[in-house]
Amino acid sequence: MSFLKVEGVSFAYRKERVVDDVNLELKQGDFAAFIGPNGSGKSTLLKLILGYLTPTRGEITLKGQPVAEIMDWTRVGYISQQVKDFNQSFPATVREIVGSNLYSKMGLVKFLNQELEKKIYRALELVEMEDLINRKIGNLSGGQQQRVFIARLMVNDPELILLDEPLAGVDIRAQDDFYRIIGNINQEMNKTVIMVSHDIQVISKHANKIVCFEDGRAYPHCSQEFSYDDYIHDLRRTNLRIIPRHDH
Amino acid sequence: MEFLSYTFMRRALLAGNMVGVIAPLVGVFLNLRRLSLIGHTLSHVALAGVALGLFLGFFPVYTAIIVSILAALAIEKLRRDYRDYAELSLAIILAAGLGLATILISASRQSAGIHSYLFGSISLVGTRDIYMILPLALVIIAVILKYYYGFFYLAFNENEAWLAGVPVRTLNVVFMVIVSVTVALAIRVVGTLLIASLITIPVAAGMQVAWSFKSTIWLSLFFSLTAVNLGLILSFYYNLAPGGTIILAGVVILLLVLLVKKIWLLLRRDL
Structure with a gap:
């Protein structure tokens, strides 16, 4: 049985088809x-x-179960593009930020008990941030904050991890750390990861499946025929910003 | 401790301390969500509630609570439907509340009593007020304790709170109800015009020196209770308006906190 199955999925927003008949299958432990x-x-x-x-057509199943029926959202961990758009002077520690994601696992009174505190510590160990557990989130660097958000997601031990351009605005060294940590989570913990990225060069070194998108259509196994030049061409055609590359 | 021998003063201190606990407790979440203008708006709507009570001959705190809860639910609806114009809807509700209040006050025969609701009056805090404030304040504290991390997540990132299983819509409504009840209860102590300050100033001071979310709450509570007690005692001895004295005490505390923080940062830089 496939882990994640996307079958004939279309989605229209204001009559415009944004996702058009996408088919996709992932096994457990894939990094797409x-x-x-x-x-x-x-x-x-x-x-x-x-x-x-919700798709306008088609179905998405996770381990055979339609995602529309999943009530426990913490099974899927998600980092959005907007994750960094928080108030940087927000007075909360790393512990509190990571802990807040355990909301559904807290008891009648929404506080952290010792068992949950342990989960927070372990999630922070995973991203090598346990020493900064009591630091204020706003005092950390962009890369460190990114790792806190991975810990926040991992604290619930999700089955599937979705990352939407998590590396926008993160420097090269922090990017290396990020890939190392996500690589560990993917390989050692056998977690399935899907990551949206602009940087095909770097991500193709880490992912075992590359899915290319164009005008709402997805082209699986496109790693060979999809070149960086095509990609740049696409960007120019859609009149969007081009990511500068220094080695070109 | 002469002031403790007066019954009205003991009642005022009890009411003041209860309000002094719930105002910053609600205020921490309200201010961090950048919704502090809601407190200001609701206080003007609560004034309309007070005026309605005086006009109809009901106990004004009852009508103030009901009217401000209704307004709070309307604000939450508008905030959801018109995300980009949330401030505009607040300005409109504030104006409507104040307009209604003025008409009702002028039409009411007992308008003399309105003064104590505008500026707060400790000598008028009655047993009925205490019976109102005490249980409702305890309920508010219990609700905040129960949903602590839910409100925390809403404050940190409202858009993503659902990912952690936080019931965003329900908690938003619950939150608006406790904010409106807090505002209505605080009327007796600090008066309509100054409630918003009691919700914001101690929290502003707490945020300056806090090292975590929990410490923000404790520090805000500490600053708020200091301001309330200092303000009430000073107003007793010097015959000052209690609301104004409490708020000014709060402002002085905020300035002291800012000063101490500045000195601390300068000293640390020199080390």
């Missing part, structure tokens, strides 16, 4: 990269998989 220009449907498909949006 969604590549493509802005507006090609990658992020929308993530939101469909998450169950945040």
Whole structure:
């Protein structure tokens, strides 16, 4: 049985088809990269998989269960593009930020008990941030905050991890750390990961499946025929910003 | 401790301390969600509720609570439907509340009593007020304790709270109800015009020196209770308006906190 199955899924927003008849299958432990220009449907498909949006046609199943029926959202961990759009002076510690994601596991009174505190610590160990557990979130660097958000997602031990352009605005060294941590989670913990990215060069080193998007359509196994030049061409065609590359 | 021998003063201190606990408790979440203008709006709507009570001959705190809960639910609806114009809807509700209040006050024969609701009056805090404030304040504290991390998540990132299983819509409605009840209850102590300050100023001071969310709450409570007690005692001895004295005490505390923080940062830089 496939882990995640997307069958003939379409999604229209104001009569415009944003996702068009997408078929996709992932096994447990896959690391899939969604590549493509802005507006090609990658992020929308993530939101469909998450169950945040409902497909106008087709079905998405996680371990055979339609995602529309999943009530426990913590089974799927998601980092959105907007994750960094929080108030940087918000007076909360790393512990509190990670702990808040355990909301559904807290008892009648929504507080952290010792068992949950342990989960927080373990999730922070996973991203090598346990030493900064009592730091204020706003005092951390962008890369460190990104790792806190991975810990916040991992604290619920999700089966599927969805990352929507998590590396926008993160420097190169922090990107390496990020890939190392996600790689560990993917390989050692056998977690299935889907990551939307613009950087095909880097992500193709880590992902075992590349899915390319164009005008709402997805092209699985496109890693060979999909070149960086096509990608740049696409970006130019859609009149969007081009990511500068120094080694070109 | 001469002031404790007066019954009205003991009642005022009891009511003041209860309000002094719930105002910053609600205020922490309200301010961090950048919704502090809601407190200001609701206080003007609550004034309309008070005026309605005086006009109809009901106990004004009852009508103030009912009217401000209705307004709070309307605000929450508008906030959801017109995300980009949330401030506009607040301005409209504030104006409508104040307009209604003025008409009702002028039409009412007992309008003399309105003064104590505008500026707060400790000598008028009656047993009926205490029976009203005490249980409702305890309920508010219990609700905040129960949904602590839910409100925390809403404050940190309302858009993503559902991912953690937080019932966003329900908690938003619950939150608006406790904010409106807090505002209505605080009327007796600090008066309509100054409630919003009691919700914001101690929290503003707490946020300056807090090292975590929990410490923000404790520090805000500490600053709020200090301001309330200092304000009430000073107003007793110098015959000052209690609401104004409490708020000014709060402002002085905020300035002291800012000063101490500045000195601390300067000293640390030199080390």
